[in-house]
Amino acid sequence: MTIDWIDFTPMAAVSGGVLIGLAAAIFVLFNGRIAGISGIIGGLFRPGTGSTAWQAAFVAGLLLAPWLLHTVAPLPVVRIDAGTGTLILAGLLVGIGTRYGSGCTSGHGVCGLSRLSPRSLVATACFMLAGFITVFIVRHLFA
Amino acid sequence: MFSLLSGLVFGLGLLISGMTDPAKVLGFLDLAGLWDPSLALVMVGAIAVGLVAFTVAKKRSLSWLGLPVHLPTARQIDRRLIAGGLTFGIGWGLAGICPGPAVVLVGSGDARGLIFVGAMLAGMGIFELLERRKT
Numbered sequence: 001m002t003i004d005w006i007d008f009t010p011m012a013a014v015s016g017g018v019l020i021g022l023a024a025a026i027f028v029l030f031n032g033r034i035a036g037i038s039g040i041i042g043g044l045f046r047p048g049t050g051s052t053a054w055q056a057a058f059v060a061g062l063l064l065a066p067w068l069l070h071t072v073a074p075l076p077v078v079r080i081d082a083g084t085g086t087l088i089l090a091g092l093l094v095g096i097g098t099r100y101g102s103g104c105t106s107g108h109g110v111c112g113l114s115r116l117s118p119r120s121l122v123a124t125a126c127f128m129l130a131g132f133i134t135v136f137i138v139r140h141l142f143a
Numbered sequence: 144m145f146s147l148l149s150g151l152v153f154g155l156g157l158l159i160s161g162m163t164d165p166a167k168v169l170g171f172l173d174l175a176g177l178w179d180p181s182l183a184l185v186m187v188g189a190i191a192v193g194l195v196a197f198t199v200a201k202k203r204s205l206s207w208l209g210l211p212v213h214l215p216t217a218r219q220i221d222r223r224l225i226a227g228g229l230t231f232g233i234g235w236g237l238a239g240i241c242p243g244p245a246v247v248l249v250g251s252g253d254a255r256g257l258i259f260v261g262a263m264l265a266g267m268g269i270f271e272l273l274e275r276r277k278t
Binding site: 001002003004007008009010012013014015016017018019020021022023024025026027028029030031032033034035037038041042045046053054055057058059060061062063064065066067068069070075076077078079080081082084086087088089090091092093094095096097098099100101102104105106108109110111112113114115117118119122123124125126127128129130131132133134135136138139140 | 149151154157159160163164172175178179180182184193196199217219224225227231238249251255263
């Protein structure tokens with residue numbers, strides 16, 4: 001393993017991480033809910049549960065974040081190598097997988113691990129492992 | 144109001160941490176190449192704050208606003224959880240995008256983010272259809 005010292009941004013990573021933790025803290029302490037993004041978006045497919053308003057408000061906050069940041073600083077670069085076909089396949093897998101697995105990086109990875117949930121630990125290990133293997137296959141076996 | 148605020152802070156955290164850049168996420172997932180540990184530190188920062196918040200929340204039945212505290216009650220580690228996690232991981236590894244950054248990319252007007260989110264919503268829709276057919 002070789003560490004990529006040029007791209008490694010420890011200060012930005014930790015401070016951004018603290019903000020993410022703070023967002024999850026606000027959500028559970030004031031709203032009493034888990035800030036799990038796939039669950040919140042997936043919940044919008046089930047109207048009439050009385051949850052639609054806060055779910056939509058949370059998503060609106062995510063959508064507005066780049067706009068707010070842009071008023072004080074330039075937006076960070078976005079580098080996407082994947083073509084349209086890969087993006088569509090990846091999106092489908094992420095959509096189906098996060099709903100079957102009841103969570104993604106936020107719900108299981110951040111909130112679940114913070115709750116010390118064994119279920120979330122297993123889910124996080126599964127998606128991390130699959131992510132590592134997928135990137136290895138794409139970058140090193142087929143490259 | 145707090146939902147909007149939480150989403151906003153979450154999105155800012157994703158942007159500042161660099162996690163809205165798929166190449167950076169893939170740099171973390173590429174253990175065999177030049178490895179960028181940033182994502183691990185994002186998790187450390189988030190969980191450090193989260194541990195405190197959830198320790199407080201676990202002891203309460205009502206939130207600071209007087210709303211019921213809904214913490215997950217499921218405990219079983221079953222095939223759905225594992226297969227779902229693995230499926231999500233494959234998609235995550237293909238594009239370097241997970242649901243939070245995907246929505247933020249749409250907010251910044253990125254067309255590729257829109258394609259990804261469209262497919263992700265379709266995936267979630269397929270899940271809903273399959274679930275409803277079972278009952």
